[in-house]
Every structure is written in structure tokens, then in C-alpha cells.
Amino acid sequence: xxxxxxxxxxxxxxxxxxxxxxxxxxxxxxxxxxxxxxxxxxxxxxxxxxxxxxxxxxxxxxxxxxxxxxxxxxxxxxxxxxxxxxxxxxxxxxxxxxxxxxxxxxxxxxxxxxxxxxxxxxxxxxxxxxxxxxxxxxxxxxxxxxxxxxxxxxxxxxxxxxxxxxxxxxxxxxxxxxxxxxxxxxxxxxxxxxxxxxxxxxxxxxxxxxxxxxxxxxxxxxxxxxxxxxxxxxxxxxxxxxxxxxxxxxxxxxxxxxxxxxxxxxxxxxxxxx
Numbered sequence: 556x557x558x559x560x561x562x563x564x565x566x567x568x569x570x571x572x573x574x575x576x577x578x579x580x581x582x583x584x585x586x587x588x589x590x591x592x593x594x595x596x597x598x599x600x601x602x603x604x605x606x607x608x609x610x611x612x613x614x615x616x617x618x619x620x621x622x623x624x625x626x627x628x629x630x631x632x633x634x635x636x637x638x639x640x641x642x643x644x645x646x647x648x649x650x651x652x653x654x655x656x657x658x659x660x661x662x663x664x665x666x667x668x669x670x671x672x673x674x675x676x677x678x679x680x681x682x683x684x685x686x687x688x689x690x691x692x693x694x695x696x697x698x699x700x701x702x703x704x705x706x707x708x709x710x711x712x713x714x715x716x717x718x719x720x721x722x723x724x725x726x727x728x729x730x731x732x733x734x735x736x737x738x739x740x741x742x743x744x745x746x747x748x749x750x751x752x753x754x755x756x757x758x759x760x761x762x763x764x765x766x767x768x769x770x771x772x773x774x775x776x777x778x779x780x781x782x783x784x785x786x787x788x789x790x791x792x793x794x795x796x797x798x799x800x801x802x803x804x805x806x807x808x809x810x811x812x813x814x815x816x817x818x819x820x821x822x823x824x825x826x827x828x829x
Contacts, residue, residue: 613642617649624671625653631676635669637661643669660686 624633635646643659650657650671658678661667670686672678678686681701685692803811 610641610645614645614649617646621649621653621655621671625655625673630673632670632672632678635671637666637668640664643667646671658683658686660689662689 620633620635624630638646646669647657647659650669654674656672656674656677657669658672659667659669678692681697682692685697
């Protein structure tokens with residue numbers, strides 16, 4: 556006889572935890588989802604292998620074209636058809652390995668193309684600028700443009716060495732405006748002005764600046780030049796301090812002012828003569 560197996564509470568808890576940790580058998584919906592995921596991963600892997608194989612074949616084709624270009628002594632440069640970014644990067648790598656020079660041109664990414672050059676026929680900056688503008692390179696026009704540029708540069712250097720150009724008027728302004736200012740509107744028409752020394756002014760001369768020859772007068776000659784219409788600018792000479800002083804007393808000055816005032820009033824009071 557066998558005794559029945561008794562399950563203690565501890566054993567029941569242990570069995571329950573084990574069963575709960577085990578994964579449930581997949582349902583029909585979970586199986587379908589996993590199948591689609593496996594198919595999608597397989598397709599992605601296949602596309603990656605195809606893309607890799609296309610890149611390998613494209614590189615082999617570019618290597619063949621670059622090799623033919625190197626062996627052709629009549630070619631100095633070669634222009635390829637527009638390519639995408641990955642194809643251009645592959646071509647640049649092939650050209651660098653072959654020891655050539657390559658450049659990409661074009662505005663839009665889909666229209667950009669690659670040109671390769673042999674090392675001994677590397678393009679100049681002017682030629683590269685022409686390709687960047689979308690223009691064909693013409694060596695003859697470029698040479699003419701270069702000569703014109705050098706000629707303009709030489710002319711600028713010669714002009715700088717000669718200095719500024721002095722422009723002479725076709726006619727004298729004195730003759731042109733003689734009907735307005737007359738024939739004597741120059742130094743010959745200048746006249747002598749005599750200042751009143753009583754009020755602290757020295758002699759002012761116009762024209763040649765020559766004075767009367769007094770010992771106390773110190774003139775400055777020719778410092779101001781000529782002014783408008785050819786007339787000389789007057790120059791004033793300093794006068795002695797003694798000529799600037801008023802030697803009269805206050806009473807004498809006041810008496811003289813009062814006398815002048817009385818004389819003016821008496822003249823105003825006189826009746827007009829008929």
C-alpha cells in the first residue's frame with residue numbers, strides 16, 4: 556500500500572512560483588507576429604546584401620574606367636555622369652588610390668558630377684571657377700582675359716608712379732569774368748588803407764604788404780595769400796602800447812563828452828534855414 560502524497564503549504568507556494576515564472580504557450584496571434592518579423596528581417600538582410608553587391612560592382616566599373624583614362628595619353632581630364640552622394644564618394648576614393656585629382660561640380664545634389672584630372676594637367680583656379688559657374692572652359696578666352704588683367708594692372712602701377720594728374724583750366728578766370736569785375740581786379744587795383752592809431756589800430760596794408768617804413772611797425776607779409784577774385788587778404792601789423800593808451804584824465808574825458816552833447820543839442824534846436 557502507498558501512502559497518499561501530502562503537499563505542505565510551503566511546497567504549494569514553491570510550485571506556484573515556478574509555474575508563474577514559466578512562459579505561457581504562444582497564442583495564435585503571437586505566432587503570426589513572430590512569423591512576420593522573421594520575414595521582414597530576412598528581406599532586410601537580402602536588401603543589404605544586394606546593396607553591398609551593387610557597390611562592389613560599381614567600384615569595379617569605376618576602376619576599369621579610371622584605368623582606361625590613365626592609359627589613354629590623349630585624355631587629360633574626364634567628366635562623369637551625375638551620381639548620388641555614395642557613388643561620388645566611391646569614385647573619389649578610386650581616383651585617390653590611382654594617384655589622380657578629382658572635383659565635384661553642380662548645384663543640386665542629384666545633378667552633381669565628378670571630373671577627374673591627371674596630376675600633370677591639374678586645373679587652375681580660373682578653370683575650376685569656370686566649372687563651378689556651370690561654364691565650359693575655354694583656354695583661349697582665359698588667356699585673353701589674363702592679358703587684359705595684366706595690362707590694366709600695369710597701367711595702374713604706371714599711373715601711381717607718375718603721381719596725381721594736374722588739371723589746368725582752359726582759360727583764366729580773370730579774362731572770363733572781366734565784364735563783371737573789370738580788368739583791374741587784382742594786385743594793381745589794391746589800395747592802401749590807413750588805420751586810426753588813436754583807437755589802438757596799426758596800419759593795414761593790402762596788395763604788396765609794403766608799409767611806410769616806420770621803425771615801430773612790424774608787418775607780416777605774404778602770410779594770408781590772395782582771396783576771392785584775386786584780391787590780396789589784408790594783413791594787420793601790431794602797434795606800440797603807447798598808441799593804445801588814452802592819456803586823458805577822467806574829468807577831461809567827461810568834459811569832452813558833455814561838450815559834444817551840448818553841441819549836438821544846440822544844432823537840433825536851431826531853426827531850419829529857408
